[in-house]
Amino acid sequence: MSDGSEPLLRATHLVKEFAVGGGLLGRGRRFTAVDDVSLEVRTGETLALVGESGSGKSTTARLIARLLDVTAGDIEFAGRPVHALTGKALHAYRGEVQVVFQDPYSSLNPKHTVERIVTAPLVYQKRPIPGGARAFTGALMERVGLNPDHSARFPAQFSGGQAQRIGIARALAVSPKLIIADEAVSALDVSVQAQVINLLRRLQEEEGFSYLFIAHDLAVVRQIATRVAVMNGGRIVETGDRDQVFDSPRDEYTRKLLAAVPRIRPEWDAERRRNEQARKDREREEAGR
Numbered sequence: 001m002s003d004g005s006e007p008l009l010r011a012t013h014l015v016k017e018f019a020v021g022g023g024l025l026g027r028g029r030r031f032t033a034v035d036d037v038s039l040e041v042r043t044g045e046t047l048a049l050v051g052e053s054g055s056g057k058s059t060t061a062r063l064i065a066r067l068l069d070v071t072a073g074d075i076e077f078a079g080r081p082v083h084a085l086t087g088k089a090l091h092a093y094r095g096e097v098q099v100v101f102q103d104p105y106s107s108l109n110p111k112h113t114v115e116r117i118v119t120a121p122l123v124y125q126k127r128p129i130p131g132g133a134r135a136f137t138g139a140l141m142e143r144v145g146l147n148p149d150h151s152a153r154f155p156a157q158f159s160g161g162q163a164q165r166i167g168i169a170r171a172l173a174v175s176p177k178l179i180i181a182d183e184a185v186s187a188l189d190v191s192v193q194a195q196v197i198n199l200l201r202r203l204q205e206e207e208g209f210s211y212l213f214i215a216h217d218l219a220v221v222r223q224i225a226t227r228v229a230v231m232n233g234g235r236i237v238e239t240g241d242r243d244q245v246f247d248s249p250r251d252e253y254t255r256k257l258l259a260a261v262p263r264i265r266p267e268w269d270a271e272r273r274r275n276e277q278a279r280k281d282r283e284r285e286e287a288g289r
């Protein structure tokens, strides 16, 4: 899958300015949230975008998903420019890139059933629902580790981890080429976090799609990233393969970021791997019941 050829996504010199403190006269200052960001996501890989809160990660994600318009810069997806798409072409692009957000309870409509939530992207894309809504939803729920009999329930009836699985099922509904996970596991307990990360990895192995995985928690990033891009103050200060960035960071800011996270010292890795394996085995067992 990840063969190092033509990237799925190539963002070049992205800039996003926001008007701040404009007031009624509209003479506000401009704030540059994303400042000349270039990045690539290859087919089947996970590019992690890391950095402290406010560094511009979500804004970058929203530009790439075309939820925000760029101030400047180019976005190429599967070899074609998408930063200026409008109308039907933009609509179609939004079916190829899906976003999973941090807080499932606020990103899932509380008044809609799981079935309605999960099939919404297909309805939005005016695509038929293969096998009908009930069967389609049930199959997706099973794929993300939820009970398919619960498709008529509402988000509030699920735990945080389960609700996030609904968000993942919704993202999968349109078979996207790129899933942007914006702090998708950040609000979950550590043990639940690990389960959801395992799920995300398994789905990627099965489907071959790419992730842009945004997180401020480097311990989480180390578990899932193929490559890592480090953001600080709207800029990318370092990009590299995961082990290179973690084990021999080149940038001063990256070193500081790593130093601030005692959990990812190498001596913890062996234990993390053991725990992860145990969890995987347990999940497999549960799935097989």
Ligand SMILES: Nc1ncnc2c1ncn2[C@@H]1O[C@H](COP(=O)(O)OP(=O)(O)O)[C@@H](O)[C@H]1O
Binding pocket: 018, 019, 020, 031, 033, 051, 052, 053, 054, 055, 056, 057, 058, 059, 060
């Ligand atoms: N719609 C907006 N209007 C004005 N400023 C914004 C807007 N969205 C984000 N920002 C600012 O841009 C900066 C980067 O935000 P964000 O991309 O959310 O960072 P991160 O996801 O890394 O925490 C922050 O200073 C934030 O306050």
Ligand SMILES: [Mg+2]
Binding pocket: 057, 058, 059, 183
């Ligand atoms: Mg953010």
